[in-house]
Amino acid sequence: MxxxxxxxxxxxxxxxxxxxxxxxxxxxxxxxxxxxxxxxxxxxxxxxxxxxxxxxxxxxxxxxxxxxxxxxxxxxxxxxxxxxxxxxxxxxxxxxxxxxxxxxxxxxxxxxxxxxxxxxxxxxxxxxxxxxxxxxxxxxxxxxxxxxxxxxxxxxxxxxxxxxxxxxxxxxxxxxGENLVRGLDNMLKDLDRNSGRLHIRMTDMDAFKVGENVAVTPGKVIYQNDLMQLLQYTPTTQEVYKRPLFIVPPWINKFYIMDLRPENSFISWMLDRGYTVFVVSWRNPDETLTEKTFEDYLKEGIFDGLDAVEKATGEREVTTIGYCIGGTLMACALAVLAARGDDRIKATTFFAAQVDFSEAGELSVFIDDEQLEHIEQVMAERGYLAGNEMATTFNMLRANDLIWSFVVNNYLLGKDPFPFDLLYWNADATNMPAKMHSYYLRNMYQKNLLVQPGALHLCGVDLDLRKIKVPIYLQSSKEDHIAPFTSVYKASQLYSGPVRFVLAGSGHIAGVINPPSARKYQHWTSDIAKNPPTPEEWLATATEHPGSWWEDWDAWLSTHSGPKVPARVPGDGKLKVIEDAPGSYVKSKGATANWTEAEEVVSETDANSGD
Incomplete structure (x- = not known):
């Protein structure tokens, strides 16, 4: 040296x-x-x-x-x-x-x-x-x-x-020693003067802007309420499937993980295959939404959204997707509709979504009475849990990749964070309303009540997942540490209708957002008539395929989407255009960090070292 x-x-x-x-x-x-x-x-x-x-x-x-x-x-x-x-x-x-x-x-x-x-x-x-x-x-x-x-x-x-x-x-x-001088400059920039917390930057936050170089697929906002805006995307084919596709992403982070860039946009890919795509864009909560409950998210997110899709297209029958906690909410909605005898949802896809939390992975470490009481005390002070406080928990699950690698890069080597769209999304944090978040943590993660028939009462009915009979496509990822595939698989034993379980390679984000053109990872499928009791037994029957599972899902969903009809343009129905996609709700800034399976992509590109 x-x-x-x-x-x-x-x-x-x-x-x-x-x-x-x-x-x-x-x-x-x-x-x-x-x-x-x-x-x-x-x-x-x-x-x-x-x-x-x-x-x-x-x-x-x-x-x-x-x-x-x-x-x-x-x-x-x-x-x-x-x-x-x-x-x-x-x-x-x-x-x-x-x-x-x-x-x-x-x-x-x-x-x-x-x-x-x-x-x-x-x-x-x-x-x-x-x-x-x-x-x-x-x-x-x-x-x-x-x-x-x-x-x-x-x-x-x-x-x-x-x-x-x-x-x-x-x-x-x-x-x-210039690297140490620059590193301390970076640390001073990252130190929150108000809270004393260190918010480690994972990327150049000035390199991206929502609606300009991320979340750019053309579309319109055609409905909004206190909790969400509903986006309808502009078709790219002359004909589309008759049944619209209604997507409910998680509200722990923002919807545009499915629309980062054209080459890896799940939304664009679906449009090119002839689906009429509607996506919920959740509002980033502040103190004005502190009274919003889990049931409010169900009513204003899913049921208001379904009504809006019908008004926009004239079609009552739809197919749906629920991603992560959005999938947990979707399962609740299906249980409510089943209890009411409402069959408007004809098929549902779940991405990395848990409903049985008995083996919820490492996140269960944080779910005991002492920690939940602390979280509730923090939320009571301002009515919500800030996104950066969520970040600490999730980043600790992969500390070497999501904490210490950036400490070394930013503070010891004195390098600036590498511009990276996924890490920009990862840092675009959202908050959690106090009542909703407490209900979710207590009743789902801690008590696991969703799988107990009649234990939860929402929208005037007792929930029973066994009454759900619609066809289900249940996707999970083999290396997912947020929603472990062994936990996601448990849902295949609960629903009464046909369930196609598919296992993707990689984790919570890269396992889902993996376009076929990338030719990355792999997936497993099985054509057995009935899913066995355990994921290990299922995996023993499965066949491994190279690349993305998206084409398998498209083949499944197309059979549940009806015949082709002329393409629908946003604003042509009973709901008029409010503003251009991606809308204003998604641009609301929260805290400074969020969570994801970002280390997968970091490891592939060495983004944290600038190489």
Missing amino acids: PLPDPATFSANMMKVATQSQTLVSEFLASQREKGVGSADPLNIGGAFMELFTKMMSEPSKIVEAQLDLWQRYMDLWTSQAQRFLGQESDPLVQPERGDRRFRDPQWDENQVFDYIKQSYLLTARWMQDTVKDVDGLDDRTAKKVDFYTRQFVDAMAPSNFLMTNPQVLRATLESN
């Missing part, structure tokens, strides 16, 4: 010291103004206290674990000594496939950094194995301990520190 210029390096270190003092002073000032809240709102201390109590009750296991760690280090020291003497020595421990923290060649070529890497991986895995091996913990506590142990070992990775990251150390010497 090159030696820095002493004078320039010293001057830059002086700037770093000054900026660090400013950073700490601003942070402490904001904390004094805000006041100190609960020391442990997530009840992490209680979980680890229970862990330590169980461990102390079996001291022999502690001794065994310590001896195991000692033996692992003895093996590592022996291996490193052999390498130091010029002998061949295979590494004892390797990073997992896809772990980009140790991709710099120096982690393998330089013996010092190789030892740092291997000793970290050895200790991290030993620590996680040890806490998993403790007997007597209830399932919820065990998951919480495992989750926060991983957070600790991820935070302590040598790649996150100047002196133990060869790439950062090299950049510091080559630039005479």
Whole structure:
């Protein structure tokens, strides 16, 4: 590594010291103004206290674990000594496939950094194995301990520190410390002066503008209420299927994940296949919508939307899509319609949508009484949960990709975030109304009432998913950590009508938004007459296909969409045009960060390093 210029390096270190003092002073000032809240709102201390109590009750296991760690280090020291003497020595421990923290060649070529890497991986895995091996913990506590142990070992990775990251150390010497000066500038920009929170930028937020270079598919807003605008898109074919397609995206983030750019726009792709496409664009809630409930989202989002589609096209019969929490809401709507004997929805597609939350994945770590009470207390102060507070939870699910990679890139390497449309969408946050969000967390995630017939009462009826008989296309993604495919699959055992389950490669976003032209990932289908009880049994019967599942879905949906009719133009029906798509609701800005499976795309393009 090159030696820095002493004078320039010293001057830059002086700037770093000054900026660090400013950073700490601003942070402490904001904390004094805000006041100190609960020391442990997530009840992490209680979980680890229970862990330590169980461990102390079996001291022999502690001794065994310590001896195991000692033996692992003895093996590592022996291996490193052999390498130091010029002998061949295979590494004892390797990073997992896809772990980009140790991709710099120096982690393998330089013996010092190789030892740092291997000793970290050895200790991290030993620590996680040890806490998993403790007997007597209830399932919820065990998951919480495992989750926060991983957070600790991820935070302590040598790649996150100047002196133990060869790439950062090299950049510091080559630039005479300019990278650290720029990095602290970036950190100061990201520090919220009001809350004291650090909002790490994942992309250049000035590089994109909704309606100009993202969300640009032509269409019109033809209906709106307090909670949503309804977009009808301009047809691209002379004929369309008779039954319109009504899409309900999640309100945790904005609808244009399905319309980022023309080449990967799901909406454009559907238009080209002859569907009349309607999409709900949810309003970004503020304090004026604090009283909105889950039932309001059902009434004003789905039922008002269905009525508007009928007025716009003259067609009562439709097909629908529900994505993520929008799919959970769609399942509730189908249950209400089934109870009423209303059969206007002729087929429904679910994208990564859970209705049985008994195995909801790592998000269940955050759903206990202590944490829910804390969330409800935070929401009570202003009537909603800010999008940036949602971000912390979801980003922690993949901390190395969605937190620490940007810490290294932005603050240690001093690089600006790379312009990336998906990460721009990811940062375009939305808020959650207090009453609605509390209902969802309590009744779905915590109590799992949606799958219990009659346990939930909405729109004047008791919900029973078993009464849903419409044909269902149930899509999930194999690497989804938001809605695990094993959890999504449970819905195939609930509905009474035919269910086609399809499993996509990748995760919560890339598994869904995967146009056939990209020729990426794969998907699995099965033509068995009845879905078996477990996803493992289904997968044993499935056939793997290369590429996107979209064409399989199109073949299925086209059979439920009726004959072809002349294309419909927005505004030609009983509802007149309000404004151009994507509308004004989607342009409302919330907080500064949101969640997604963004690390998949980051890993493919190395966007976080600017390469």
